[in-house]
Amino acid sequence: MFEEDAKPALPRGVKLQFDSARDHWVLLGPERILKPDPVALEILKRIDGTKSIDQIVEDLTQTFNADRGQILKDVRAFLEGLSDKRMIDIK
């Protein structure tokens, strides 16, 4: 379980970019091309290595006027999935 003050960052070799040929965002990694769902994309766009999980959750809660507890749960589950694939660093 990641602490709320931990800061996620995409490591070298993992890139979020817009795929203009297919008109959607992709997360590129070693031998991986993932198509993030809308929730995952909103989280990924906020990951810059300086924002903590707490700050990301706060931002999402404000932006989408949603339940903070639910968002925290979603963010944690998403980060754990990426961490299992070794596609995120959390410091």
Place this chain on the structure above:
Amino acid sequence: MTVGSTDIPAPMGLLAELTHRCPLKCPYCSNPVELERRSVEMSTDDWKKVFSQAQALGVLQLHLSGGEPSARGDLEEIIAHCSTLNLYTNLITAGVGIPKERWQALADAGLDHVQLSVQAPTAEANDFVAGFDGAFRAKIESAGHVTSLGLPLTINAVIHRHNINTIEDTIELAASCGARRLEVAHVQYYGWGLKNRQSLIPTREAVLDCMAKIEAARERLSGSLVIDAVVPDYYARFPKPCMGGWGARSLNVTPSGKVLPCHAAETIAGLTFESVTEKPLAEIWYESESFNKFRGTTWMPEPCRSCDRREIDWGGCRCQAFAFTGRADATDPVCEKSTFRNRLSEIAEADAAAEEAFEYRSF
């Protein structure tokens, strides 16, 4: 442009065989038996043009391979070009003959990921399979340079009779090298691999044991090392979905510029492949006869045509079907529905018991 009822999707990945030159002589090399020589290799500008066209076509990831891609002195320049195009660059290397300064230059050029081959987990076994003394030490040094530069590292291990029993040591080696990922592949039996099947194919028991060890390691190393592994197809019930379907997701360009649906496609007699030095990549992808030949499902004979797995494994591997049955449109002989399946099992069993010396890869 459609084939049958399926729209042709744009390719996601491109494997670039920048050169067939390589200091290693692995007897299961994925390059063709008829290797292309240095004199026919495309120039730096030709390759840059290929990658620009690939990006425009929709390719996201490039696999810069060989041979040994670092045998080309322009590798940094090629990577820098791809970087400006936002193409993800994956270097597939043997890690031999690349000093620290060169790794630094490759990293500075914008390289995204390194996939380093290891033939076996000890120097003696590794160098025997690679046919090159000192290869193991050079690989370990390269792994150190890659990780200290902060580049993500995958170790790739091709498994066969001579290293299958040391899979746990290979996993340990990958973890201790600081790799994030280990790719366990098995020898594919066409081209060089087919020449050496009698000296390479493991027994079914060894394969099952290896898979159990990988499963245990996966759990133990969860969160530190990702292990991607597949069942070797000679011992599977169904064929592999080769390339995710012929001409469906990716393409291969040879050193001289020939464009292939997969790296082994030239083993299929009767197909002609076009060159990117003569035609734009997009035209070859969408319109060439060779790419359209086995696209979708309308080319399939029975039992594939009415099989409920036809859009899961796409009939399996065309090269394996041709090598084993003489017909490129036959069901992959690995499939339990193929009339060749029993024959394939008999050959696998007989070859796994044979004792033959390698025929090393050579020009």
